[in-house]
Amino acid sequence: MRFLLDYFERLDWVLLTAAMTLTAIGLMAIYGIGISQEPSNLFLFYKQVAVLAVGILSIAGLIFVDYRHLRSVSLFIYLFGAFLLLLVVFFGVTVNNTTGWFRFGALSFQPVEIAKVALTVYLAAFYVRRGRGRLSWATFGISFAATSFYAGLVMLQPDFGSAMVLFLIWGAMSAFAGLPRSAWIILPLVALVCGGAIWTFGLQEYQRGRIESFLNPEADPRGAGYNAIQARIAIGSGGIFGKGIGEGSQARLRFLPAAATDFIFAVVGEEMGFAGLALVFFLFILLLTRMLKIGYESEDDFASLLLVGLGSIFLIHLFVNAGMNLGIMPITGIPMPFLSAAASYMLIVFLCIGLAESVAVRKRGTADAEAGVMLFES
Numbered sequence: 001m002r003f004l005l006d007y008f009e010r011l012d013w014v015l016l017t018a019a020m021t022l023t024a025i026g027l028m029a030i031y032g033i034g035i036s037q038e039p040s041n042l043f044l045f046y047k048q049v050a051v052l053a054v055g056i057l058s059i060a061g062l063i064f065v066d067y068r069h070l071r072s073v074s075l076f077i078y079l080f081g082a083f084l085l086l087l088v089v090f091f092g093v094t095v096n097n098t099t100g101w102f103r104f105g106a107l108s109f110q111p112v113e114i115a116k117v118a119l120t121v122y123l124a125a126f127y128v129r130r131g132r133g134r135l136s137w138a139t140f141g142i143s144f145a146a147t148s149f150y151a152g153l154v155m156l157q158p159d160f161g162s163a164m165v166l167f168l169i170w171g172a173m174s175a176f177a178g179l180p181r182s183a184w185i186i187l188p189l190v191a192l193v194c195g196g197a198i199w200t201f202g203l204q205e206y207q208r209g210r211i212e213s214f215l216n217p218e219a220d221p222r223g224a225g226y227n228a229i230q231a232r233i234a235i236g237s238g239g240i241f242g243k244g245i246g247e248g249s250q251a252r253l254r255f256l257p258a259a260a261t262d263f264i265f266a267v268v269g270e271e272m273g274f275a276g277l278a279l280v281f282f283l284f285i286l287l288l289t290r291m292l293k294i295g296y297e298s299e300d301d302f303a304s305l306l307l308v309g310l311g312s313i314f315l316i317h318l319f320v321n322a323g324m325n326l327g328i329m330p331i332t333g334i335p336m337p338f339l340s341a342a343a344s345y346m347l348i349v350f351l352c353i354g355l356a357e358s359v360a361v362r363k364r365g366t367a368d369a370e371a372g373v374m375l376f377e378s
Contacts, residue, residue: 007063010361015290016059018283019338019353023052025280026339029267030260032246044260044341051343055350062354063361070355071302074125078146081118084111085153092157096333100157109344112154112162117348119150119166120173120309127177128302134178143174161332165316172312173305227263230256231325235269235277242273260341262333265325280339284318294360303359310352313337 027048034042070077088111092099101108123143130139147170151163171187179187234248234256242248248256248270259267268276288311295307314337321336323329335342337349 007361010363011063011357012290012294012360015287015294015353015356015360018287018290019350022280022283022287022338023055025268025272025276025283026264026336026341027052028245029264029271029339030341032248032271033260033267035246036248047343048341048346051346055347055353058347058350059354059357062351063357065358066362067303067306067355067358068300068362070121070306071125071128074122077118078122081111081115082150082153085115085150087111089153089156098157098159098333100154100159100162107343109347112157112159113345113348115150115154116162116165116169116313117310117351119147120169120306120313122146123170123173124302124305124309127173127305135174135180137180140174140180143170159333161320161334164332165313165320165334168316169309169312172315173309176308177305227257227331228324228327231263231266232327234263234266235325238270238273238276240273241275242269242271245271247271261335262321262331262340263325264339264341265322265336268339269325284314284337288315291356294356294363298359298363300359307356307359310355313352314349 027045030048031042031045034040034045088100088102091102092111093101093103093108095101100110100112102111123146126143126146127135127139130136135143147166151166154163154166237243238248248267256263256266265277265280268280272279291307291311291314295304298304298307317334317337320329320332320334321340324331324334335345338346340346
């Protein structure tokens, strides 16, 4: 019993509270979407509650798993992620022009969400094995190749948004690990060249349309620019405190497409107003700072890099999803962490929180104040 209490006391309750509060806000928004329909449809709400239950169990289980074991099996985790990405290209289900889902009856999941965590674990272990200090060009090149392999498999689906997320995760972790000095000059030039090549050869016509509509949504208000315009209308109409749960006209009248997934941020803005969005941003800032704090206090390079990578997944999804709702980013199928009704991504989100808590309960220097002995050794 004392063993369980030790774990319980070592949990980062601020991190956990922020995550659960964000999830509750998402549940309220999804519930509001359901009851605003005629007739009401709460399927997505109940599904999200079921995902939350599984997620809580996942966190509870991961607390008792030593995160350091991931370092020794990081290559196998990477290869498993690559296998899933390759498998889905041939046997996946196509949704919105992207063959990126496995479906088993009413259940479906996206392997790319698993791949994001697999890449994070692999890069954290790889950089630590290469030693402290600034990365060498050899290390930098190998990590880029590993990320490009994942991104290439994702582009076969094609899913440009998720491929972009993989490169951003790699960029964040590489910068934290210590980029070669000249890389800060070379990388922007490489990004420009690659961006031009992707625009010319790598994007489907509908993907180019999304970017063009981002630059000028009013040029096609009933076509490619429709989603962006409706999202901004929803956010702008919410005012300071919003219209109330289930009272958002954009979602109720179905002007706002994919309201429970891609545009849940706009729903929160319409129904909970500026105050609701401000709370969402505050909770994300709190969550991300706690993850960085846990990594810093762990005094473990692998843990620090791992949490930087996991935190970057949250930050990138937050920035891209909020940006496309606000009209400052192109429309992509990137869900909002904790809020969107995206089951496979939500489970990965809880997996990330579970890994962060696994680090928290094993931070160096955890001591029993009464007995004066170490509870967990690094």
